[in-house]
Amino acid sequence: MELEDNALFNAGTGSVLTTAGTVEMDASIMVMKRGPAGEVRVSAGAAAAVSRVKNPVTLARAIMEKTPHVMLAASGAHRFARRAGIALCRSEELITAGARQRWRARQLQPGDRNSIPAMHGTVGAVAIDSSGNIAAGTSTGGVPGKIPGRIGDSAIIGAGTFVSARGGASATGSGEAIILVALCREAVAALSEQSPSTAARHTIATLLGPHQAEGGIVIVDHKARIGFAHNAAAMQVATFDSTDLRHFWVAPLAGTHS
Ligand code: GLY
Numbered sequence: 001m002e003l004e005d006n007a008l009f010n011a012g013t014g015s016v017l018t019t020a021g022t023v024e025m026d027a028s029i030m031v032m033k034r035g036p037a038g039e040v041r042v043s044a045g046a047a048a049a050v051s052r053v054k055n056p057v058t059l060a061r062a063i064m065e066k067t068p069h070v071m072l073a074a075s076g077a078h079r080f081a082r083r084a085g086i087a088l089c090r091s092e093e094l095i096t097a098g099a100r101q102r103w104r105a106r107q108l109q110p111g112d113r114n115s116i117p118a119m120h121g122t123v124g125a126v127a128i129d130s131s132g133n134i135a136a137g138t139s140t141g142g143v144p145g146k147i148p149g150r151i152g153d154s155a156i157i158g159a160g161t162f163v164s165a166r167g168g169a170s171a172t173g174s175g176e177a178i179i180l181v182a183l184c185r186e187a188v189a190a191l192s193e194q195s196p197s198t199a200a201r202h203t204i205a206t207l208l209g210p211h212q213a214e215g216g217i218v219i220v221d222h223k224a225r226i227g228f229a230h231n232a233a234a235m236q237v238a239t240f241d242s243t244d245l246r247h248f249w250v251a252p253l254a255g256t257h258s
Contacts, residue, residue, distance in 0.1 A: 001055045001057065001058060003123040003139070004054070004055050004056065004057060004123065004139050005054065005055070007096045007098070008121075009121050009122075009123050010121030010122060010123075010140055010141045010142075011025065011027075011056070011121070011122060011123045011139040011140050011141055012025065012054055012055055012056065012094065012139065012141075013054065013093070013094050013096065014094075014096045014098070014099055014141070015094055015095075015099065015140070015141020015142070016099060016102070016103075016121075016141045016142060016143065016144040016146075017095065017099055017100070017102075017103040017141075017144065018142075018145075018146050018147065018148045018150075019145055019146070019147055019148065020148050021100075021103055022051060022091065022148060023051050023091050023094045023095055023141060024049045024050070024051055024074075024141075024142060024146070024148060024149075024150070025047075025049075025050050025051065025053075025056045025094075025139065025140065025141050025142070026046070026047065026048050026049065026050075026056065026139070026140055026142060026151055026152050026153075026154040026155035026160075027046065027047050027050075027056035027057040027059065027060045027137070027138060027139035027140070027154060027155065028044065028045065028046035028047075028057075028060050028071075028137065028138055028154060028155050028156065028157055028160060028161040029044065029045055029046075029057060029060045029061050029064055029135065029136070029137040029138075029161065030042065030043070030044040030064075030135070030136050030137075030157055030161050030162060030163040030168070031043050031044070031064070031133070031134070031135045031163060032133065032134045032135075032163045032164060032165060032168070033133045034131065034132055034133060040164075040165045042163060042164065043064050043065075044064055044070050044157045044161075044163075045060040045061055045062070045063035045064025045065070045067075045069075045070060045071075046060050046063065046070055046071040046072075046155045046156070046157060046161075047059040047060045047063060047071070047072060047073070047077050047155065048071055048072070048073040048074070048077070048151045048155035049073050049074045049077075049149060049150075049151055049155075050073075050074065050077050050078065050081075051074075051078075051091040051094070052078050052081075052088040052089055052090070052091055053077075053078070053081050053086055053087075053088060053089065054087075054089055054093075054094065055086075055139075056139050057137050057138075057139045058086060059077060059080075059081050059084075059086055060137070060139075061137075062080070062081070062084040062086060063077070063080065066084055067080065070157060071155060071157075073151070073155075099141075102144065103144070106144060106145055121140075121141075121172075122138060122139070122140035122154055122160075122171075122172035122173070123138070123139050123140070123172075124136070124137065124138040124139070124154075124160070124161070124170030124171065124172060124218060125137055125138075125170060125218075126163075126167075126168040126169060126170050126218055126219065126220040127168075127220065128167075128168075128220050128222070128224050132222060134163050134167060134168045134220065134222065135163065135168065136161050136162065136163050136168035136169060136170045136184070136220075137161060137170065138153075138154040138160045138161045138170045138171065138172075139154060140152060140154040140160075140172075140175075142154075142175065143174075143175060152175030152176070152178075152179070153171060153175040153176075153178035153179045153183070154171075154175065156179055158182045158184060158185035159171070159175075159178050159179040159182055159183060159184060159185070160172075160175070160178060160183075160184060161184055162184035162185045162187070162188050163188070164188050164189075165222060166188055166189070166191040166192060166221060166222055167188050167191045167196065167219060167220055167221035167222055168188065168219070168220055169183075169184040169187045169188050169217055169218065169219045170184065170217070170218050171183045171184050171187075171215055171216065171217045172215060172216045172217075172230075172232075172235070173208065173213065173214050173215020173216055173230070173232060174208070174211070174213035174214055174215055176213075177208055177211040177213030177215065178208070178213070178215055180211065181203075181207040181208065181211070183203060183207055183208065183215065183217065184217065186203055186207060187199050187200065187203040187217055187219055188219070190202060190203060191219070191221050191222075195221070195225060195227060196219040196220065196221045196225050196226055196227025197225075197226075197227035197228075197229075198227070199219055199227055200217050200218070200219050200227035200228050200229035201227075201229040201253060203217060203229075204216065204217060204229045204230060204231050204253060205229075205231070205253055208231060209231065214230075214231055214232040214233075215230065215231065215232065216228070216229065216230025216231070216232055216235040216250075217229060217230070218237060226239055228248075228250060229250070229253055230250060230252055230253070231252050231253045232252060233252070234249070234250075234252075235250050235252075236248070236249060236250070237250050
C-alpha cells in the first residue's frame with residue numbers, strides 16, 4: 001500500500017494515464033496456506049480497470065476474502081469496494097501533475113499511437129511467514145497510452161502474480177508478453193528444479209526475450225530463498241526479514257536490454 005501511495009511508482013496515486021487521460025489500475029493477490037494436516041490451500045483476488053480506489057491491492061484482497069470470485073472489474077469492482085467498506089475516491093485524486101504532463105507530452109508526439117512505450121513502474125511483493133504460508137501481490141497503473149478497458153498482467157493470476165506450494169512470484173514489465181507466456185506461473189513451476197535466482201533469470205531470458213519484451217520478476221521459494229531478475233533499463237528490489245531491510249539496484253541480464 002505504501003508503494004501505491006508513493007507517486008514515484010506507477011500504481012495507485014501517480015499511475016500512468018490511458019489514451020483518454022484517465023486512470024485505470026490493475027492489482028492482484030494470491031495466497032498459499034497450509035492446513036492443519038499440511039494440505040495446501042490457495043486463494044486469489046484481482047481488481048481490474050479500477051479508477052476510484054486509492055489502494056487497488058486492498059480491493060483485490062477483499063475480493064479474495066469476501067467473494068466467491070477471483071476477479072472483479074471497473075464499475076462492479078467499485079460497487080463491491082463500497083460494500084466491503086473500502087472508501088471510493090475521485091479518480092482525479094490519483095492523477096499527479098507529473099502523470100498529466102507525461103500524458104500531454106505523449107499526445108503531442110508524432111508517431112505510432114499503437115506502440116506501447118517501455119515505461120514500467122509496477123510494484124510487487126512476495127512474502128513467506130514462519131509457518132510456510134506464502135503470499136504475492138502486484139499493483140499497477142498499466143502502460144502509458146493504453147486503450148481504455150485494457151487489462152494487463154498485474155490483474156491476471158498466473159501472469160503477473162502466482163503462488164503455489166513451491167513458492168510465489170510477482171512480475172513487472174510488458175503486460176501483453178507476460179500474459180502470453182504466463183510468466184509467474186512458469187517461474188514458480190521452474191522452482192521444482194531450479195533455485196529462485198536461476199528460475200528468475202531463466203524465465204526472463206527464455207520467455208520474455210523471444211517476445212522482445214521487457215520485464216522483471218521477484219520470486220520467493222518455500223525455503224524462503226529469494227530470486228530476482230529483469231531485462232529492462234532498471235529495476236529496484238528491496239528484501240526484508242525480521243532484522244534487516246536491504247535495497248538493491250539490479251543490473252539487467254546481459255545481452256537482453258537494448
Ligand atoms: N506490467 C504492467 C502492465 O503491463 O500493465
